[in-house]
Amino acid sequence: GAGVSQSPSNKVTEKGKDVELRCDPISGHTALYWYRQSLGQGLEFLIYFQGNSAPDKSGLPSDRFSAERTGGSVSTLTIQRTQQEDSAVYLCASSLGQRLGGYTFGSGTRLTVV
Amino acid sequence: SQKIEQNSEALNIQEGKTATLTCNYTNYSPAYLQWYRQDPGRGPVFLLLIRENEKEKRKERLKVTFDTTLKQSLFHITASQPADSATYLCALEDRGSTLGRLYFGRGTQLTVWP
Numbered sequence: 262g263a264g265v266s267q268s269p270s271n272k273v274t275e276k277g278k279d280v281e282l283r284c285d286p287i288s289g290h291t292a293l294y295w296y297r298q299s300l301g302q303g304l305e306f307l308i309y310f311q312g313n314s315a316p317d318k319s320g321l322p323s324d325r326f327s328a329e330r331t332g333g334s335v336s337t338l339t340i341q342r343t344q345q346e347d348s349a350v351y352l353c354a355s356s357l358g359q360r361l362g363g364y365t366f367g368s369g370t371r372l373t374v375v
Numbered sequence: 376s377q378k379i380e381q382n383s384e385a386l387n388i389q390e391g392k393t394a395t396l397t398c399n400y401t402n403y404s405p406a407y408l409q410w411y412r413q414d415p416g417r418g419p420v421f422l423l424l425i426r427e428n429e430k431e432k433r434k435e436r437l438k439v440t441f442d443t444t445l446k447q448s449l450f451h452i453t454a455s456q457p458a459d460s461a462t463y464l465c466a467l468e469d470r471g472s473t474l475g476r477l478y479f480g481r482g483t484q485l486t487v488w489p
Contacts, residue, residue: 265418292475303379304419304464304479317473352418358475363409363421 267367282338286355297349377402379480396450398465405467455487
């Protein structure tokens with residue numbers, strides 16, 4: 262597609278429920294990143310995919326967080342047993358995977374855990 | 376500890392003046408540094424990338440400098456306009472980290488008033 266698409270744009274969920282966030286990167290971008298942005302905080306790295314593999318998962322906050330990428334394209338970030346501290350904007354970005362230019366970000370999914 | 380600090384949380388300037396934003400880093404060895412613009416409710420948008428061996432980059436009204444001795448990047452917007460009002464983020468890739476993983480500052484909110 263023309264840009265990075267994320268869905269849903271907003272998600273309100275009850276504490277303890279599982280949520281799935283979706284990212285559709287730019288076609289041909291081999292690298293895909295998930296970040297989250299909490300109010301007043303900088304972007305916090307979560308996980309990086311190169312193709313379908315995740316060489317760096319070090320940013321995932323706990324084992325309740327997982328992500329996968331299939332076909333070198335769409336990625337889903339899953340949060341199990343959501344907690345209130347999971348409330349944030351989850352941003353996905355893609356790039357060509359080389360040091361040629363910047364990321365292209367999606368508009369994010371605003372997750373609110375009540 | 377590693378830090379990326381952007382000079383102030385907010386910067387207010389008059390239309391037509393030059394806005395100068397500062398990004399200082401500690402305990403990183405950047406391969407390159409990037410600047411992004413973020414509007415409310417949107418993902419960051421890539422503006423400029425500058426490599427460790429480059430001193431200055433320009434793009435239209437934007438100029439970025441990079442001083443690895445001072446561990447600092449300056450971001451200038453000349454002839455500023457109200458439409459330039461946004462939050463500006465600096466980000467760097469550290470040589471010791473995963474290729475492509477970026478570390479972000481918290482941003483500077485720029486307001487340009489008529």
